[in-house]
Amino acid sequence: MDKNQQAIERMKEQKYDEAASLFNEIIEENPSDPVGYINFGNLLLHVHDAERAERFFQRALELDEKAATAYYGLGSLCYEKEDYAKAQEHFQKAIDIGLDEADVYFLLGMTFIHQEHYKLALPYLMRASEVAPDDSEYMFQYGLALAQSDYTTEAKPIFQQVLAIDEQHSDAYYNLGVIALYNDDLSTAMGHFDQALTIQPEHVLAANAKKQITDAMNSDNS
Template identity: 60%
Template sequence: MDKNQQAITLLNEKKYEEAAQLFNEVIEESPDDPLGYINFGNLLMKLDEAERAERFFLRAIELDEKAAAAHYGLGNLYFEQEHYEKAGQSFLKAIEEGLEEADAYFMLGMCFRNQEQWKLSLPYLLRATEIEPNDENFLFQYGLSLAQAEFLEEAQQTFEKVLELDEAHSDAYYNLGVIALFHEKIKEAQHHFETALELQPDHMLAANGKKIALQYMEEQSEDK
């Protein structure tokens, strides 16, 4: 196992000081290799030293502008700082340079989501679900974007897939309830909201949804 791998193992074991020492040795021994800077940048991210981490990622890109992992690291850094436009540019660059991983597409999609650009988020979140079809979070976030972009039928199908992976996903039931309510399927909506509350009794949105459904049913009975 080379020093980089040893340091990564230490990083995963949260032995940050020992990992830093090894990464530093790697950089000293190979100052023109971007990998050491990328790994040190990832370590600094773990230590909440964003400013220093940015410098290491940028140094890696200076050495190799096609270093996809450096662009991905920068994307994560900017995302945590809520600089979503800059983060999106970095994630896109990482993908363009060959980082064909679900996380990269997912994070790019989330950059657009956090800028309320629902339709722009869809192809990237979809690609993440294609690469990792059993990741319920990828599917759920894709479903939310579909719903917010008003593709309600596709959103419903996606939330149902989430429940196939996790039958106790209260937020998926809640969103199915919202869609049913929109289509005026009041009993179906009530059932989804009640299921969400059974799974998560403090789900305030589901409680409010159930209240709206009950009010709607009362109004309907009064009109008859």
């Protein structure tokens, strides 16, 4: 195991001081290699030292302007600061350079979601779910973006795929209930809301939706 792998292992073990020491040695031994700066930046990002992390990512880009993972790191910094427009720029740059990983597509899509540009998010969230088809969160956010863009017909099978991955995903049941309600299928909607509440009894949205259906049924019968 080389020194870089050792440092990454120390990070996974939450031995951050040891990881930092190893990354520092890597940079001293290879000061013109951007990888050491990127990895040290990722460590600093992980321990919420944003200011120093940014300096390391910027140094990596000074050494190699096509260091895609440095742009990804800068995007992550901006995302954490809720500067979604700037994060969007960095993630897009990382992809343009050639970074083809689920995380970067997902986070780029989410920058559009936070800016309420739901349709613009769709291709990136779709790509994230294609690259990582077993990730229920990527799939769920793609389905949610479809629903928020009024593509409810297309959203339905996506939420069903979420439940195939994670049968305890209460929000997927809730959104299937909303789609059924949108199609005036009250009994199916009620079933989905019940499932959501079985999994998560404090699911406020599902409880409210179920109450509205019950009140409407009682009103019709009175």
